[in-house]
Amino acid sequence: LPGNYAGLLRPQVHYSPPVGFMNDPNGMFVDQEGLYHLYYQYNPTEEVAGNVHWGHATSEDLYTWTNQPIALFPGAPGEGIFSGSAVIDVNNTSGFFPNQTNGVVAVYTLNTAEKQTQEIAYSYDNGYSFIKYSGNPVIDSNTTQFRDPKVIWYAPTERWVMVVAYPVDFKVGIFSSPDLKNWTAESNVTHYGITGLQYECPNMVELPVVSENSSLPSTLWALQISINPGAPLGGSIAQYFLGTFNGTHFEALDSTTRLTDFAKDNYAGQYFYNIPADQDQVSINWASNWQYTNIVPTAQEGFRSSMSVPRGHYIADLERVGLSLISYPYNISSIVGNELASNSSLGNGTVVVDYSGVESGALYFEANITNLGDASSLSGTLNFTFLSSATGEYVSGGTFISSGDVWLNRGHTGALSDNPYFTDKFSQTALYDPTIGSWNISGIIDRSIIEVFVNGGVLGATSVFFPTQPLDLMILKVEGVNESATVSVGVWSLRA
Numbered sequence: 001l002p003g004n005y006a007g008l009l010r011p012q013v014h015y016s017p018p019v020g021f022m023n024d025p026n027g028m029f030v031d032q033e034g035l036y037h038l039y040y041q042y043n044p045t046e047e048v049a050g051n052v053h054w055g056h057a058t059s060e061d062l063y064t065w066t067n068q069p070i071a072l073f074p075g076a077p078g079e080g081i082f083s084g085s086a087v088i089d090v091n092n093t094s095g096f097f098p099n100q101t102n103g104v105v106a107v108y109t110l111n112t113a114e115k116q117t118q119e120i121a122y123s124y125d126n127g128y129s130f131i132k133y134s135g136n137p138v139i140d141s142n143t144t145q146f147r148d149p150k151v152i153w154y155a156p157t158e159r160w161v162m163v164v165a166y167p168v169d170f171k172v173g174i175f176s177s178p179d180l181k182n183w184t185a186e187s188n189v190t191h192y193g194i195t196g197l198q199y200e201c202p203n204m205v206e207l208p209v210v211s212e213n214s215s216l217p218s219t220l221w222a223l224q225i226s227i228n229p230g231a232p233l234g235g236s237i238a239q240y241f242l243g244t245f246n247g248t249h250f251e252a253l254d255s256t257t258r259l260t261d262f263a264k265d266n267y268a269g270q271y272f273y274n275i276p277a278d279q280d281q282v283s284i285n286w287a288s289n290w291q292y293t294n295i296v297p298t299a300q301e302g303f304r305s306s307m308s309v310p311r312g313h314y315i316a317d318l319e320r321v322g323l324s325l326i327s328y329p330y331n332i333s334s335i336v337g338n339e340l341a342s343n344s345s346l347g348n349g350t351v352v353v354d355y356s357g358v359e360s361g362a363l364y365f366e367a368n369i370t371n372l373g374d375a376s377s378l379s380g381t382l383n384f385t386f387l388s389s390a391t392g393e394y395v396s397g398g399t400f401i402s403s404g405d406v407w408l409n410r411g412h413t414g415a416l417s418d419n420p421y422f423t424d425k426f427s428q429t430a431l432y433d434p435t436i437g438s439w440n441i442s443g444i445i446d447r448s449i450i451e452v453f454v455n456g457g458v459l460g461a462t463s464v465f466f467p468t469q470p471l472d473l474m475i476l477k478v479e480g481v482n483e484s485a486t487v488s489v490g491v492w493s494l495r496a
């Protein structure tokens with residue numbers, strides 16, 4: 001399917017479908033040549049949710065995507081190929097691949113009016129086309145509410161492990177299998193954290209704990225659960241729990257609920273299968289919210305929804321806050337283009353960048369404030385605004401250095417600003433660590449989406465917005481910061 005990627009609202013470094021409607025990322029895996037495969041919930045015929053296929057795109061850098069033919073089609077009217085995951089069956093545990101070591105198996109939910117079942121399909125050609133297994137379904141619980149299988153290989157027991165949601169029971173089922181066909185129910189995680197009205201798209205991933213504290217384990221498991229509807233800010237959001245996993249049971253370290261994002265457009269995230277062991281785990285998230293996704297104005301350009309940029313992840317042990325999932329824009333340096341502004345000693349001052357000449361309309365920016373001293377001497381603000389010189393519409397954000405509050409405001413851009421669900425302002429607080437003595441804000445703006453990261457990914461916010469004219473002027477302003485601190489800023493164009 002061809003698409004028009006030239007429109008005013010069309011993101012350039014975030015994946016969006018050629019035409020039609022996209023929701024959750026699905027089946028993400030890295031193939032044996034290092035190529036990233038992204039599948040997604042896809043309605044190719046209309047710009048609203050429904051008629052679900054698995055769309056497919058591939059990328060070498062996770063920012064520049066090539067659209068591929070649709071990978072999975074519903075088999076009959078009324079069927080939907082709902083969310084799921086994919087694995088590489090290197091050892092042919094399934095028996096589908098007697099002659100190859102790069103066989104791909106997709107594990108997804110078949111949705112019909114009668115029920116939701118877990119099914120599999122296999123691919124001989126590295127994930128470009130699939131054959132549905134004749135023995136489907138592989139798990140049938142005779143319910144209409146049972147979906148979104150995410151499968152990993154658990155080496156210690158040499159078993160495939162699936163986490164899958166029983167959405168209205170607020171339950172995540174953990175299953176195991178030797179061959180991807182026969183599954184055993186091992187345990188359930190129920191009523192963890194915020195329930196909202198449904199649990200969806202669970203993920204389980206092992207992450208390194210990066211800390212000098214040698215009493216901590218070297219890795220922990222994160223169980224991530226997406227909630228919709230009923231998130232604290234309305235609609236959809238994702239929460240995660242840190243703990244241990246033994247192949248059959250997940251046990252959380254504590255009863256703390258942590259959210260992956262502090263705005264409203266980061267949902268149904270999935271972690272890639274087969275990320276090389278020497279790299280951080282990487283996720284991609286759907287950059288929208290079920291409260292308004294079906295009415296956003298990008299339909300005038302023939303599509304709805306984009307993905308977040310890829311996130312790299314590890315676990316850090318933060319001052320007072322404790323163990324936390326870090327989410328930073330992964331591999332962003334691969335698309336950083338021209339330097340538009342750079343000042344290593346801005347102090348209290350302003351940087352203005354006219355980026356009307358940047359072809360992609362997409363920027364990356366970073367501000368570092370170092371030598372801040374002890375917590376009692378903190379003062380000042382750092383604010384940024386992206387403005388349309390034609391209409392005065394803008395998106396802004398910033399931080400109060402003394403309190404650690406960080407905010408984002410998308411309320412001054414055209415469409416949806418009167419919609420009660422299209423929440424205009426977001427804020428969150430990060431704790432200053434005097435042993436580090438610095439504050440860092442970075443972000444990506446890409447036509448109709450902004451993503452902001454605090455202190456290297458301690459906090460993150462993903463937010464869509466819909467101006468009527470391009471934003472083309474950036475103003476970054478530092479005021480009232482302690483004279484002994486050093487302020488450095490940089491702004492770069494991004495290559496589409």
Ligand code: FRU
Nearest residue numbers: 024041082083147200201268
């Ligand atoms: C989450 C979700 C999943 C489901 C899919 C259907 O956004 O509701 O639970 O599989 O979307 O498209």
